[in-house]
Amino acid sequence: MxxxxxxxxxxxxxxxxxxxxxxxxxxxxxxxxxxxxxxxxxxxxxxxxxxxxxxxxxxxxxxxxxxxxxxxxxxxxxxxxxxxxxxxxxxxxxxxxxxxxxxxxxxxxxxxxxxxxxxxxxxxxxxxxxxxxxxxxxxxxxxxxxxxxxxxxxxLLTISLDPFARGFEQGKYTDLTGNETVLHLGDLTxxxxxxxxxxxxxxxxxxxxxxxxxxxxxxxxxxxxxxxxxxxxxxxxxxxxxxxxxxxxxxxxxDFDFADLLSTGLLSAIATFxxxxxxxxxxxxxxxxxxxxxxxxxxxxxxxxxxxxxxxxxxxxxxxxxxxxxxxxxxxxxxxxxxxxxxxxxxxxxxxxxxxxxxxxxxxxxxxxxxxxxxxxxxxxxxxxxxxxxDFADLVVAIPAFLTIALMPFTYNIANGISFGIVSYVLLASVSSWFGKKKYSVHWLMWILFVLVIARYLFIGSQG
Incomplete structure (x- = not known):
């Protein structure tokens, strides 16, 4: 041994x-x-x-x-x-x-x-x-x-979507502090x-x-x-x-079913995995x-x-x-x-x-x-x-990082967070490098990922 x-x-x-x-x-x-x-x-x-x-x-x-x-x-x-x-x-x-x-x-x-x-x-x-x-x-x-x-x-957390949806349908966008909120503390009893x-x-x-x-x-x-x-x-x-x-x-x-991999949105899932x-x-x-x-x-x-x-x-x-x-x-x-x-x-x-x-x-x-x-x-x-x-002091870094972090739990989807993080970083880093004072390196593979993410939402949709 x-x-x-x-x-x-x-x-x-x-x-x-x-x-x-x-x-x-x-x-x-x-x-x-x-x-x-x-x-x-x-x-x-x-x-x-x-x-x-x-x-x-x-x-x-x-x-x-x-x-x-x-x-x-x-x-x-x-x-x-x-x-x-x-x-x-x-x-x-x-x-x-x-x-x-x-x-x-x-x-x-x-x-x-x-x-x-x-x-x-x-x-x-x-x-x-x-x-x-x-x-x-x-x-x-x-x-x-x-x-x-x-x-x-x-x-411990309960989610109520209907009151929020009704509020938006009726044009009531501000009353989110009372009982008609989306998220509630559960029944501790x-x-x-x-x-x-x-x-x-x-x-x-x-x-x-x-x-x-x-x-x-x-x-x-x-x-x-x-x-x-x-x-x-x-x-x-x-x-x-x-x-x-x-x-x-x-x-x-x-226990595999390889049918309809493209039509069911599994292509996006494979990429995320x-x-x-x-x-x-x-x-x-x-x-x-x-x-x-x-x-x-x-x-x-x-x-x-x-x-x-x-x-x-x-x-x-x-x-x-x-x-x-x-x-x-x-x-x-x-x-x-x-x-x-x-x-x-x-x-x-x-x-x-x-x-x-x-x-x-x-x-x-x-x-x-x-x-x-x-x-x-x-x-x-x-x-x-x-x-x-x-580094949240650097907005070129902070904004993509925040979108990545926030969109995962709030859209209940890991892929959405990653996608918005990639797209926003490529855009902001490129704009800063072209027109701003600070230069950022954007790898060519990030541009490929950028195009793939855009194509994913255009052709598969937000729920794919």
């Missing part, structure tokens, strides 16, 4: 690596409960999603450890799973509704595109082309998008709503105290509270008679590699990141084959690296734990919506931290 993972070369040992792998698993195991909760909203079966999540995370995290010797774990990405369930499958772009099978086909194709972009090294070029401000804004926007979903599913609040503050306290696995522990404790008589959000009695052996016949393996995953994975891999000290030798570090990108690309299509949304490298892997993880033994340990979790399906699926909603809100907090990297 020492020879295979080069433990001595990286200044580590078996005990440290295994403990680091356990730490990484603890910090990201919440995905086993949260992913089924999100994707079941698209019409997929919760148990099937759990199987796909555990299998995909286990298999491809093991691949990262065994073939790349890299201490990074993979699982279905937060934000992209929400995009899949609330935007892609919910699309009303045409008379042909997008089914979950079509959505999985879009994810599969995005993985193939991702693999081609990685092999041809276009992927690295795209990362250079898009300005850092937009990359950070995408992260923040997705964080707010996830937060809105958490607030909405928990009942409802057990599910206040249980979300309890879970939210519980996870927050654990994170402030720097407790490892704070999100997972918070979900578990919130679930236990939900079973208290009088609350009755959780029924542990339903565990009786449940099978603890995974039933792989329930897996949505190769590819675009978001592109920067999400790149940022995670570079950040974790830097924290582990791999980039001190740039040539060797870049080789390992390149191999990791290949595994990640295959994981996207592989995860879709198993029946889950886009797989991605998890930033929570940095927790294991902070514990001393430096080799693939760390990620291999995490992968094995995900595979063992296949025998815990009844427990994962009994987790109530308030517990997963609280976790979603906290994940939004973590993603929001990237806002500090954006």
């Amino acid at each position: 020492d020879k295979f993972f080069k433990l001595k070369e990286f200044g580590t040992n078996i005990r440290t690596e295994i403990m680091a792998g356990v730490t990484t698993f603890m910090t990201m195991a919440y995905i086993l409960a949260v992913n089924p909760a999100i994707l079941s909203g698209s019409g997929l079966n919760s148990y099937s999603i759990f199987l796909a999540t555990a299998l995909a995370a286990g298999i491809f995290t093991l691949a990262m450890g065994l073939f790349v010797n890299f201490p990074v774990a993979l699982a279905p990405g937060m934000g992209l799973n929400a995009f899949f369930a609330t935007t892609v499958v919910a699309s009303k772009a045409t008379d042909h509704p997008i089914t979950p099978s079509m959505g999985l086909a879009a994810v599969f194709i995005s993985g193939i595109i991702f693999l081609i972009l990685t092999v041809t090294k276009v992927r690295q070029l795209l990362v250079v082309a898009v300005p850092d401000s937009l990359k950070h804004a995408i992260t923040v926007g997705i964080g707010l998008f996830i937060t809105i979903i958490g607030l909405k599913t928990s009942g 409802q057990p599910g709503v206040w249980l979300t609040v309890v879970g939210l503050f519980l996870i927050g306290v654990l994170m402030v105290l720097r407790v490892r696995g704070a999100i997972l522990i918070g979900i578990v404790v919130t679930t236990l509270i939900g079973a208290i008589p009088g609350v009755d959000v959780v029924d542990f009695g339903s565990l009786k008679g449940q099978s603890w052996t995974p039933n792989f016949r329930e897996l949505n393996f190769w 590819t675009f978001v995953e592109l920067f999400d994975t790149f940022g995670t891999l570079v950040g974790t590699a830097n924290r582990a000290g791999f980039l001190k030798n740039k040539e060797e570090g870049n080789k390992r990141i390149g191999k990791a990108m290949l595994v990640d690309s295959v994981a996207v299509s592989g995860g879709a084959m198993l029946g889950t949304s886009t797989m991605t490298a998890f930033v929570e892997s940095s927790a294991g690296i902070a514990e001393g993880g430096r080799t693939g033994l760390t990620s291999s340990t995490t992968g094995v734990l995900f595979l063992l979790s296949l025998f815990l399906a009844p427990i994962a699926l009994i987790v109530p919506t308030p517990a997963t909603s609280a976790a979603l809100i906290i994940v939004g907090v973590l993603m929001m931290q990237a806002v500090k990297e954006i």
Whole structure:
């Protein structure tokens, strides 16, 4: 094992690596409960999603450890799973509704595109082309998008569209401060709503105290509270008679429908899956590699990141084959690296734990919506931290970044935020360079993206 993972070369040992792998698993195991909760909203079966999540995370995290010797774990990405369930499958772009099978086909194709972009090294070029401000804004926007979903599913936030629409029809544009607003605070007397609040503050306290696995522990404790008589959000009695052996016949393996890819607006979805995953994975891999000290030798570090990108690309299509949304490298892997993880033994340990979790399906699926909603809100907090990297004093940077951030949650669509960010940046940076005092560099690939975005709205429409 020492020879295979080069433990001595990286200044580590078996005990440290295994403990680091356990730490990484603890910090990201919440995905086993949260992913089924999100994707079941698209019409997929919760148990099937759990199987796909555990299998995909286990298999491809093991691949990262065994073939790349890299201490990074993979699982279905937060934000992209929400995009899949609330935007892609919910699309009303045409008379042909997008089914979950079509959505999985879009994810599969995005993985193939991702693999081609990685092999041809276009992927690295795209990362250079898009300005850092937009990359950070995408992260923040997705964080707010996830937060809105958490607030909405928990009942802590209610949305009322009709009063607002009636006001505009009648020419009443100003009365948005009373009861006729679009967004309302939920009914705090409802057990599910206040249980979300309890879970939210519980996870927050654990994170402030720097407790490892704070999100997972918070979900578990919130679930236990939900079973208290009088609350009755959780029924542990339903565990009786449940099978603890995974039933792989329930897996949505190769459940694809490639029909009507163009007419249903899936072309836009494929582009969004590819675009978001592109920067999400790149940022995670570079950040974790830097924290582990791999980039001190740039040539060797870049080789390992390149191999990791290949595994990640295959994981996207592989995860879709198993029946889950886009797989991605998890930033929570940095927790294991902070514990001393430096080799693939760390990620291999995490992968094995995900595979063992296949025998815990009844427990994962009994987790109530308030517990997963609280976790979603906290994940939004973590993603929001990237806002500090954006220079809002520079309007050429600030306006595109703000549009990216604002349009994702308020239009309930990640693609809209990215699209408006790209178009506004190219326009403002070009105008400033041509007529203003400050010059900005606009990569030629940004102009191609600019044209593609404009064409997307002209020919597919706003809901595509």
